[in-house]
Structure formats: C-alpha cells, structure tokens
Amino acid sequence: MIGPTNDPTTGATTGATSAPTASPTDVRARASLRATVPWLLLGAAWLAVVAGGMHRLWRYSSDPGPGAAAPAEWPAASRIGRAPGRATLVMFAHPHCPCSRASVGELGWLMAHYGPQLDAHVLVLRAPGTAPGWEEGDIGRLAADVPGVRVEIDAGGVEAARFGAKTSGQVLLYDAGGRLLFSGGITGGRGHPGDNLGRARVVSLLTTGTADRADSPVFGCALEDSKP
Numbered sequence: 001m002i003g004p005t006n007d008p009t010t011g012a013t014t015g016a017t018s019a020p021t022a023s024p025t026d027v028r029a030r031a032s033l034r035a036t037v038p039w040l041l042l043g044a045a046w047l048a049v050v051a052g053g054m055h056r057l058w059r060y061s062s063d064p065g066p067g068a069a070a071p072a073e074w075p076a077a078s079r080i081g082r083a084p085g086r087a088t089l090v091m092f093a094h095p096h097c098p099c100s101r102a103s104v105g106e107l108g109w110l111m112a113h114y115g116p117q118l119d120a121h122v123l124v125l126r127a128p129g130t131a132p133g134w135e136e137g138d139i140g141r142l143a144a145d146v147p148g149v150r151v152e153i154d155a156g157g158v159e160a161a162r163f164g165a166k167t168s169g170q171v172l173l174y175d176a177g178g179r180l181l182f183s184g185g186i187t188g189g190r191g192h193p194g195d196n197l198g199r200a201r202v203v204s205l206l207t208t209g210t211a212d213r214a215d216s217p218v219f220g221c222a223l224e225d226s227k228p
Contacts, residue, residue: 093124121151
C-alpha cells in the first residue's frame, strides 16, 4: 500500500494507491515457466551428449588402423603356399573383429568377379597365450564360405609379423613373380561394405596391371589385441 501524498503544485492531497496485483493467469504462467526451464535445460544437455556420441562414433568408423610395413618381395620363409602363375592375395584377420566382416564380404566380391586370377588366403590370428579355440569365430567361418579362399590359422601371429601386418582386414597382393603390388584395406570404413578405393585399386591391378596408388587405409581392430 502507498500512503497519501501532497501535490506540490496544488497542495492537494492525493489518495493512496494500491500496487498492481498479478492475475491468476499470470501466476499460473510464471509457475509453468519455472517448471519448464529445468526440462529445457535437461533436453539441451541430452542433445549435446547425443551429438558428442555421434561425433565420436563417426570418428571411430572413419579412423584407419596402421598399415602394414610389407616386404616388397614375397618372404622366402613364409609358410603360405602360392599357386604358380597366379597373383596371391593375403588377408590378415582378427577372429573377433566385427569390422572385418565387411572386409571378408569385399573379398567375397573380388573372388566372385576375379577368382580365377587369384590365389586367396585369409590368415586368422591365434594370439599368443590364448586358450584353445580362441581363434574360432564368425570371421573364419565367413571366410571359409567364400569359394576359392583358403582359411589358415596364424599361430602366434608369426605370418602377420613376417608381412608387417598390424590391423585386421589388411590385404596384400603379390603378383605371380612374388612382387608386392598392393598393401591396404578393401573397405571404405570400419564395417562399411560397398564401393571403395582399396577394392577398386585391386581390381585395376588385376585387370590392367596398374593403379593410381598401391595402398589404401585399413579399417579394423588391432591384430595384437588378444581380448575376445
């Protein structure tokens, strides 16, 4: 309540006035706004978390592993058999790497189109110190289902070390004379099948003998990872 005051120009006393009172509608609106703000803030925080997770997932799927330091000539000590007169393709695979399903799928595509030109091997890692049967899994079974592919166990990662392979899905292509033609991956990302530069380069080498590059990124798990 505001008390009476004197008008300095007239000397008249003005009456007391009351402070404006909020209507019930205004009170309800303010209460609703106060209740809504925390939910808006929570929603904004949730969206930020989702966006951050999606970004990290995209980075993971598009980040390649280390490529092989492959020898320029076929190692004489290798126990991988080679078919005379044909190019030899070797893929190194971790038995529990989900990304390598796509790599095996792309190998299947290559074999379906260019199988007669290739002597293909998939070397499935048996990591040192692992229990018997650790190397068994989907990757070996999927590779065994590809016509023309020989699946072999790389006990202790001996052949992977011999060829400098570090990432599951690593592909090496040697010509009939044992000269390295290609070293890289044949997928466009982790677990991403479909057209990609690595596969295209292998096809170009098989059909024309040349390619714009002799390598490509390898997308997969670390071969040295012994966790199932």
